[in-house]
Amino acid sequence: MTATRAQFGTVTIVGVGLIGASLGLALKQAGVVTKVLGVGRSKANIDQAQKMGAIDGVVDLVEAAKQSDVIVLCVPVAQMRATFEAIEPHLESQTMITDAGSTKGDVILAAKEVLGKKACQFVPAHPIAGGAQHGASAAKADLFQGKQTIICPIQENSPQDTDLIIRFWESTGSVVKKISSTQHDAIYAAVSHLPHILSYALMASVVNSEDAEQKLSHVGAGFKDFTRIAASSPEMWRDICLGNRTAILKELDQYLAIVSHMRKLIAENDGVGLEKLFNKASKARQDLDGL
Incomplete structure (x- = not known):
């Protein structure tokens, strides 16, 4: 209407x-x-x-x-x-x-x-x-x-x-x-809240490193794209993290398991496993552009 x-x-x-x-x-x-x-x-x-x-x-x-x-x-x-x-x-x-x-x-x-x-x-x-x-x-x-x-x-x-x-x-x-509100909080923990947390985390990781100044002087488009949302309101995102704590922790645990698996593949020099994982993620991301 x-x-x-x-x-x-x-x-x-x-x-x-x-x-x-x-x-x-x-x-x-x-x-x-x-x-x-x-x-x-x-x-x-x-x-x-x-x-x-x-x-x-x-x-x-x-x-x-x-x-x-x-x-x-x-x-x-x-x-x-x-x-x-x-x-x-x-x-x-x-x-x-x-x-x-x-x-x-x-x-x-x-x-x-x-x-x-x-x-x-x-x-x-x-x-x-x-x-x-x-x-x-x-x-x-x-x-x-x-x-x-x-x-x-x-x-x-x-x-x-x-x-x-x-x-x-x-x-x-x-x-x-x-x-429903339950669906909403589960979905947005994955597709909105988690990406913001990861963007803040990457920014914090680089800023807290000993050679932070050197690293930040060499950032390119990829880093800027990934961390763009870390410039968002800290107060707002603090409240979102605490307000949707249960759903966010579930998504964060799943993400950490994937990262742990990727670390293992890199440590074991497993190029085949890495490429398989990257291919699956890459195709899913390309498909998003068609939506």
């Missing part, structure tokens, strides 16, 4: 960094909101968001709960519980909440525990969009265009409320998919 003009009324974005400010720009460009308000910790960042037109005004969480038709939580996942606690006493019955968190199980648990009967007003989401840079200054209106947004409805959500939040994310240009 296509969004009609101003159908989402007043939207408040809590956390106007890359995702939040880009969301404000996208909603305003689509003409589906009356106004966009912003809540933020950093005055410089929220001033930047207002200056670039991502938000029309600044409010606190109490006013956000009282004034908004839709509230979008774009804060690090560890801050979700405190945000729900601030909103809950003032939350109007018609106000919907969605989020942009990269983990879902922990956020849903916090919502149910804090919001109680009002948890039905929260439809969890995760836009699969972003970049290595963070903050409002990196925001762009087309960030979500053609990208997936995962919706993980909870049993308390009504079909109408779920549809509203689906249309909300579709209005940004997103392609919306529905999966």
